[in-house]
Each structure stands twice: as C-alpha cells, then as structure tokens.
Amino acid sequence: MVIDGEEQPNSLFKLVKSTQENTNPNNKIKFSDNSSCIQGYDVKVFAPKKADGPSSFTLNTATKHIILTAETHNFPTAVAPFPGATTGTGGRIRDIQATGRGAHVVAGTAGYSLVSQYPRL
Numbered sequence: 001m002v003i004d005g006e007e008q009p010n011s012l013f014k015l016v017k018s019t020q021e022n023t024n025p026n027n028k029i030k031f032s033d034n035s036s037c038i039q040g041y042d043v044k045v046f047a048p049k050k051a052d053g054p055s056s057f058t059l060n061t062a063t064k065h066i067i068l069t070a071e072t073h074n075f076p077t078a079v080a081p082f083p084g085a086t087t088g089t090g091g092r093i094r095d096i097q098a099t100g101r102g103a104h105v106v107a108g109t110a111g112y113s114l115v116s117q118y119p120r121l
Contacts, residue, residue: 028065035099040065067103069095 001008010018020030029037045062049055096103 029067029099035067035069035095037065037067037099067096067099069099 001010001012008015017031020027023030024038026039027036028039029035040063042061043064045060045064046057047060049058
C-alpha cells in the first residue's frame, strides 16, 4: 500500500486488525471470521420450547450481542447491478452468520467513501 508516495509497512488488512491491540473491554469477539462483536443487551426472544421437533413457543430473555462486519471489495452497490457483484451484500450476511457460534442478520447498512484525485477549487 502506498500513501502520499510512501510505501507503508502494513497492508490495509493488517492495519484494520491492529486496532484490536488497544481494544475496548466491551469487545466480545476481536475481528474473527471477518467480523467483530461488541457487548449487547438482554432482549425478549420468541423461541420454540423444543429445538428437536414440533413444539409450542415461549417468550424468553437472552443476551444478544452486536456484530459488526464490513465487505471491502467488489461492492459497487447494496443491490448487485450485474452478476458477480453480490459479494458486498452476500459477503456481509455470510460473515455475520459465521461469527462465533452463528448469528442472525437483523439489519444491513451501505456506505461509500470516495477520494478525489483533484484539488479543491
């Protein structure tokens, strides 16, 4: 990686992972499986009484942590405009579901960062 004409000693991926050297105590998973996890909250969950067959449902309380992930490549839009561009959306869903013991996707966001090659006028 070259910034302002100077070759950097670390790759972008190594720079992202190095942020975990000074992590916050609320961090539950430190950048694993392309995701991180911070302390969540106790919430009410509607779940089956038995997981191994048909059953009625019950209302329980469970701690649900917050998973953060970013797809940094092949992401021209949140909705793929052409075949092969879906790793943005699909990659984020896959990464969240593979974090820790598995997770549920509740919401997704899309952000764009542009760097101008032209000086301000």
